[in-house]
Amino acid sequence: MIADTWLPVAVVLSSLVPGLFIFFLAESRVRLRTTLNLAGAFVKLALIGVMLWGVLREHAYVFTHTVLPGVELVFKADALAMLFVTLSAALWLFTTVYAIGYLEGAPNRSRFFGFFSLCVTATVGVAMAGNLFTFFVFYELLTLATYPLVVHRGTEKALRAGHIYLAYTLGGGALLLISTVWLYGLAGQVDFAPGGTLSALPPAMAGQLQIIFLLLIAGVGVKAALVPLHGWLPLAMVAPAPVSALLHAVAVVKAGAFGIVRIVYEVYGIEFAQSLALLLPLAIVASITIIWGSLRALFQDDLKKRLAYSTVSQVSYIVLGVALFGPVGTIGGIVHLVHQGIMKITLFFCAGNYAETLGIHKVSEMDGVGRRMPWTTLAFTIGAFGMIGVPPLAGFISKWYLGLGALEAGMPWVLAVLAVSSLLNAAYFLPILHRAWFRAPPATWPDEHIPARRGWETVPLLLLPPLATAAVSLLAGLFAASAFSPLDWATLIADREYLQWTP
Amino acid sequence: MDALIVASLALPLLLALLVAQPRSRAVALSLAPWAPLPALALALAAREPLGLDLPDVLTGLQLGVDDSGRVFLLFTSLIWLAAGGFARGWFADDPRRARFMVFFLLTQAGNLGACLALDAAGFYAFYALMSFAAYGLVAHDGDTAARRAGRVYLVLAVAGEMLILSGLLLALGLAPDHPWAVACLVLGFGVKVGLPLLHVSLPLAYAAAPIPAAAVLAGAMIKAGVLGWLRFLPLGAAALPDSGQLLMATGALMIVGGSVIGLAQRQPGAILAYSSVAQMGHFALGVGAGLTAPALWPPIAAALVVYAAHHALAKAALFLGVGVVARHGASRAHLAGLTLPALALAGAPFTSGMLAKLGLKSALAGLPAPWADALPLLLVAGALGSALLMARLLVQARETPVVGDAPTALWAPWLLALAGVAGLTAGLAPFASWSATLQPGALLAALWPVFAALALTLAALKLRLGAPRIPAGDLLVPIERLLAAIVRLHPPRAARAARVAGTRDPSPAAPGIAPARVALRRCAVVGAARGFRVPADILRP
Secondary structure, eight states: OHHHHHHHHHHHHHHHHHHHHHSOOOOOOOOHHHHHHHHHHHHHHHHHHHHHHHHTTTTTOOEEEEEEETEEEEEEEOOHHHHHHHHHHHHHHHHHHEEEEEEOOOOOOHHHHHHHHHHHHHHHHHBOOOOOOHHHHHHHHHHHHHHHHHTOOHHHHHHHHHHHHHHHHHHHHHHHHHHHHHHHHHEEEEEEEOOOGGGGOOGGHHHHHHHHHHHHHHHHHHTOEEEEETTHHHHHHSSHHHHHHHHHHHSSHHHHHHHHHHIIIIIHHHHHHHHHHHHHHHHHHHHHHHHHHHHHHHHOOBBHHHHHHHHHHHHHHHHHHHHHHHHHHHHHHHHHHHHHHHHHHHHHHHHHHHHHOOOOOBBGGGHHHHHHHHHHHHHHHHHHHHTTOOOHHHHHHHHHHHHHHHHHTTTTTTHHHHHHHHHHHHHHHHHHHHHHHOOOOOSOOOOSSSSSSSTSOOOOHHHHHHHHHHHHHHHHHHHTTTTTTTHHHHHHHHHHHOOOOOO | OOOHHHHHHHHHHHHHHHHHGGHHHHHHHHGGTTTTTHHHHHHHHHSOEEEEETTTTTTTEEEEOOHHHHHHHHHHHHHHHHHHHHHHHHHOOOOTHHHHHHHHHHHHHHHHHHHHSSSHHHHHHHHHHHHHHEEEEEEETTTTHHEEEEEHHHHHHHHHHHHHHHHHHHHHHOTTTTTHHHHHHHHHHHHHOOTTTTTHHHHHHHSOOOOOHHHHIIIIHHHHHHHHHHHSTTTTTTOHHHHHHHHHHHHHHHHHHHHHHHHHHHHHHHHHHHHHHHHHHHHHHHHHHHOOOOOHHHHHHHHHHHHHHHHHHHHHHHHHHHHHHHHHHHOHHHHHHHHHHHHHHHOTTTTTHHHHHHHHHHGGGGOTTTTHHHHHHHHHHHHHHHHHHHHHHHHHHSSSSSSSSSHHHHHHHHHHHHHHHHHHHHHHTTTSOHHHHHHHHHHHHHHHHHHHHHHHHHHHHHOOOOOOOOOOTTTTHHHHHHHHHHHHSHHHHHHHHHHHHHHOOOOOSSSSSSHHHHHHHHHHHHHTTTTTOOHHHHHEE
């Protein structure tokens, strides 16, 4: 069927086309721009809905285009791709709504929304890439599409952060390119396939494969902000709040983590990676990142910076889950890909609301903010408790499966990492909540420019997205065991990744 | 019945939501005291074990009422009902009562849910809701003491949550009797139960929390920790003599230490808190015995469940009574109302305390040496200690001048709690072997600690002997001093640390995030001096 071939492409195009149009729109065409943005987002979601239904019934959606002999551009909608695509498309919709409210009246909106759409296009491309080459192409496109968003404000600080961001990510891209070429040289075209394809190579190549793994992980590890490659992330939070939200929840950081998932499961294969002794070092790097990120977050007074270090830590939960050999750990890691996204986007939306409404940028300015902005603070509270891993929120489910997965994999020390990390999460989130709910508010806020009106504590477009994502992170945890929950989908993926697994 | 199970949890949550909403606040506040009624009805109506599976919720939620769960649900809902009614009278003119009630109802939902949840993740979820929401109860008053109590409570509660989660995962992933799983669960729930060193938040919290909150903390919530032990430790299934004996020894320490330190307290809340530590020592003793000798577990379990109901109701009634006396003075009726649960705690004849203690004694009778010989002594020491603590509480209460009559909103809920204490004795009567109870030897054994305590107290009063003073929280104080000393090593750093952590007053450092952060920063400074690369923002607040 022709639709089976073109559906993946249509999903990519559904944000690319509106994005290209928006570049050429005059600043004043607000309504048309909003229509294009939202139409793209809804069309994408509808297409994804169709494909989700198909993938569930093991239907294959594949698009192939030969660039050079032996180098193909492949889009493929498998279970893993659909997880990430659905997450990006849903959060793109929320973020677009939020960004419309956030940037109301700001300059250069056409440029912003144009690159914004490009960024999502690249993310969707990363998600649906069917081989390592396609992955690389969109991974680099993502770098180029996000740079203008990071430096959007054009201040000196933003430009400096942008430079550092480029230096890190292009360096990572170079590593990824080298290792991809090397791997193509060894194995020909490297398609993503459940269980991986490299185990068929002769055992003599094991040493080379280990080195390539290191390079690949270092390449994507830059975006996934693995310590010590994380330096760019806290700086990049100078970007406007919707960008930070997208960067931390779906786009850049997640693309890196998703790359690690693909490399371990669908290039090497989890069982082959285990036999090459690659998983334990990965688990150790992830654990160090988890603890280090949380430790650094403790020391940040800037709210967005604290959240950024929290991202460093939380994204490595995904990597940790990937490195735990066994389906339960896999489920924990993959489901956290979704859970971290919805919780972290909530927190960044809220941080943006505090900044836009009251001019609050620092934790130390948040005294009593719960009384002025109860709904935003409620959403923030849900996000924060989710990050700590308190049930029934989404983060708890991740932690539960990661913990059980660690025991299944014979790595009980991971439980200590999880516990210490949760303690640290509590140590940097609970004081914020104490300030917001229990302290007396100051006489005046730092820079209040959206007054409370008719029962709305801020602009509805700013308030509704965080409330929606907070509700989703509650529902994703509360109804984790129901059909079509992120957990259910992650279980489906894990079922398809383990070929010879006998517990 | 399924609807009743759902309503038991949904009603407090719904009311919390409605109290939080300004529009529905007035109506919801008037309904809030009745929130535990469905749970109470469920506990009374559930004659046989019930179950309700919600496979879509969390990792597959199982709610239900089993034999021990039913007793816990019964006294828990009764205490919440009494405390809820009391809160309405207590906060009649407190502008922040809406905030208090939101946390009160959330904590209540968590506590009732913990009684009803039969699966590990579900129990943990409700337990966590209870623990975190209770911060709002402990810290409600907002003064220095309440903030300190809240901070200490929260640090210990979070640590407990992590231990419980690790313990549950270890029990599910490895084996329920894996030594690490047992250790994590014993210590994690031990934060609520008040195991030594983990007990330091109890005296602070009970003294700082408003009376209705203290009643549920000391009566109902502390028992959720015991229920956690009963539900998730491999009791009766595996023999772990080392851990078991260690826990028994810990229990002995709690019984003796709680009484001794309690006698050196001034605030009624702190006296009652140390009395709780001593009483909870009996649970550590029983659970430790169950781990040591699995064959003895069934009778011990039954005895502990009775003991839990007895202590919960008596302690809640005592706290409510302390509240009435604090507001309206020690009238004769008020003193009589305090004396009944006090006698029960001391194990006087014909009280629930005597039945509970006798039950525990006979259940533990089969223990091997040296416990077989030590036990009677220990239980007598516990009874004497309780009696002395209660005497001290009553002596103090007697001095409060009478101020008007207590309003119905205060005495009626108190009366309900007292009726619970009396009702428990009556309810147990058919099951207790009265012939054993009524033997002169048993009566004498139950009576003499009460008289001995009375005599000692009167002698102390006559001789004007003052008890030495130990600050509430005992070992917490040197720990706080140590942390403060670390901060003070660098005076400018102390001020900065205070700014970072948001404590406006740098001197009284409490265990919490600020000093830990300062300690970390000190390590970084030392590291930097030795030539290590240390990120600048750790050095620079």
